[in-house]
Amino acid sequence: MFALRVKLLRPLFSGRSYSKRTFTHRNLLELSDRGFFQSIFPDTAAQKMKNLFKTAPQSIYAGFDPTADSLHVGNLLVIMGLLHCQRAGHKPIALVGGATGLIGDPSGRKTERNQLGESVIETNLQAIEQQLRKVFKNHEDCLWDTKKYSSKLEPLRIVNNADWYANLSLIDFVANMGRHFRMGSMLSRSSVQSRLESEDGMSFTEFTYQIFQAYDWLHLLRKHNCSFQMGGSDQMGNLMTGHELISRVEPKREVFGMTLPIVTNEEGDKFGKSAGNAVWLDENKTSPFALYQFFMRMPDSEVEKLLKLFTFIPLPEVEQLMREHSKEPEKRKAQTLLAEDVTLLVHGENGLKQAERVTNALYKGNVDGLAELNVMEIKQTFQGATMVDILPEPGMSILDLAMKAKCFPTETDAVRIINAGGFYVNQKRVQNIAEVITTGVHVLRNGVSLLRVGKRNFYIVRWQ
Numbered sequence: 001m002f003a004l005r006v007k008l009l010r011p012l013f014s015g016r017s018y019s020k021r022t023f024t025h026r027n028l029l030e031l032s033d034r035g036f037f038q039s040i041f042p043d044t045a046a047q048k049m050k051n052l053f054k055t056a057p058q059s060i061y062a063g064f065d066p067t068a069d070s071l072h073v074g075n076l077l078v079i080m081g082l083l084h085c086q087r088a089g090h091k092p093i094a095l096v097g098g099a100t101g102l103i104g105d106p107s108g109r110k111t112e113r114n115q116l117g118e119s120v121i122e123t124n125l126q127a128i129e130q131q132l133r134k135v136f137k138n139h140e141d142c143l144w145d146t147k148k149y150s151s152k153l154e155p156l157r158i159v160n161n162a163d164w165y166a167n168l169s170l171i172d173f174v175a176n177m178g179r180h181f182r183m184g185s186m187l188s189r190s191s192v193q194s195r196l197e198s199e200d201g202m203s204f205t206e207f208t209y210q211i212f213q214a215y216d217w218l219h220l221l222r223k224h225n226c227s228f229q230m231g232g233s234d235q236m237g238n239l240m241t242g243h244e245l246i247s248r249v250e251p252k253r254e255v256f257g258m259t260l261p262i263v264t265n266e267e268g269d270k271f272g273k274s275a276g277n278a279v280w281l282d283e284n285k286t287s288p289f290a291l292y293q294f295f296m297r298m299p300d301s302e303v304e305k306l307l308k309l310f311t312f313i314p315l316p317e318v319e320q321l322m323r324e325h326s327k328e329p330e331k332r333k334a335q336t337l338l339a340e341d342v343t344l345l346v347h348g349e350n351g352l353k354q355a356e357r358v359t360n361a362l363y364k365g366n367v368d369g370l371a372e373l374n375v376m377e378i379k380q381t382f383q384g385a386t387m388v389d390i391l392p393e394p395g396m397s398i399l400d401l402a403m404k405a406k407c408f409p410t411e412t413d414a415v416r417i418i419n420a421g422g423f424y425v426n427q428k429r430v431q432n433i434a435e436v437i438t439t440g441v442h443v444l445r446n447g448v449s450l451l452r453v454g455k456r457n458f459y460i461v462r463w464q
């Protein structure tokens with residue numbers, strides 16, 4: 001599989017070999033050079049952490065709440081953090097919040113989440129678990145050179161916090177654990193403060209959230225000897241509560257937190273979630289092509305930062321790439337490598353091939369590329385497109401087709417817009433309303449026609 005990765009590299013990077021240093025060091029704190037780690041906690045513990053990383057493989061966990069049926073590209077940064085742990089010889093643990101998802105983390109939120117039912121949480125949980133496994137598998141298959149690094153990657157462990165709360169008695173928990181949580185520090189968390197000051201205030205349910213994340217850490221410390229927790233910087237308060245709990249309950253043990261920067265776009269919107277338009281890891285919500293294009297569109301000012309965060313390309317190679325890129329920015333070499341590596345990680349070899357095929361079909365005027373896609377791929381690519389089934393009739397004209405596909409409200413509109421050049425069949429402008437529909441020209445060999453009105457209104461015609 002690794003051969004694939006090499007095959008896909010641009011000539012500049014062909015034979016690109018990952019520097020051994022990047023993968024054999026165990027000291028995760030070196031990831032700061034790539035822009036990981038907004039902070040470590042406690043901030044005086046760097047040397048101790050370094051020693052632990054050197055001494056033995058460490059378990060490191062990060063949690064994901066099943067508040068949606070897919071993870072998004074913001075969460076992917078935390079997954080990258082876990083993958084770096086794995087590459088450095090440590091043991092990654094992904095926690096899925098079957099219990100905490102029912103409560104709702106107030107961190108970084110201005111209002112309380114709508115409560116999700118248990119069955120929704122269960123469905124989301126399974127989807128997220130599958131995604132995590134898929135990304136780790138894609139990483140091992142496509143981005144990890146087993147021949148070069150003989151040591152095996154520690155497997156990903158997935159745990160669900162519903163499992164340890166299921167049999168816990170409420171009274172026992174409050175009586176025994178509750179007394180170790182101090183109200184003063186819990187109230188001081190910024191996630192609590194900002195909400196207490198807001199008009200709607202904060203519910204008791206949300207206020208308790210930090211208790212559960214703190215107890216999870218204690219549980220994982222006891223069960224899996226997990227002394228490290230990682231999360232976006234919005235998780236800092238929850239990490240601190242966990243640290244405080246463990247220092248009271250297990251005074252001989254020490255635990256450490258690592259927070260990653262919250263990635264935002266140029267406008268400061270949370271990465272991948274701007275204008276309610278999240279970029280998801282689920283191919284049915286964001287196609288491999290759309291994910292690829294999301295990274296291809298990154299402005300030059302952002303691309304170096306993102307290459308460091310979202311790919312495993314060693315830093316000297318990133319620097320070399322950026323030097324090349326600045327000479328010919330219009331070629332978008334840096335964006336291409338970024339888009340390739342992220343798509344490979346999230347969707348694997350087939351996903352990347354599909355994204356490249358669709359890119360060729362759409363942007364290089366290559367109709368053959370479009371014909372190679374199946375209906376499902378076309379649907380994924382043109383999300384929001386209307387699907388129509390049409391029975392072919394001899395002599396059918398462009399105007400007939402446009403009207404049967406309900407591309408226009410009236411025939412007058414159709415004639416006006418088609419004549420004016422606003423109608424496309426298979427990405428080619430068609431201005432003659434009387435043109436007769438022909439196989440091979442208007443109907444692709446996959447039995448589909450792609451109609452477009454203006455820039456963005458797509459219709460997928462399945463010929464019956």
Ligand code: YSA
Binds near residue numbers: 074231263
């Ligand atoms: C963690 C530990 C537990 O023991 C129990 C639950 C949790 C889940 C945690 N409280 C939470 O709600 N996480 S999350 O589902 O909202 O997001 C998962 C991770 O992605 C978090 O670490 C979050 O900070 C991170 N994240 C989300 N958007 C991000 C981002 N990281 C960087 N940039 C972004 N744009």
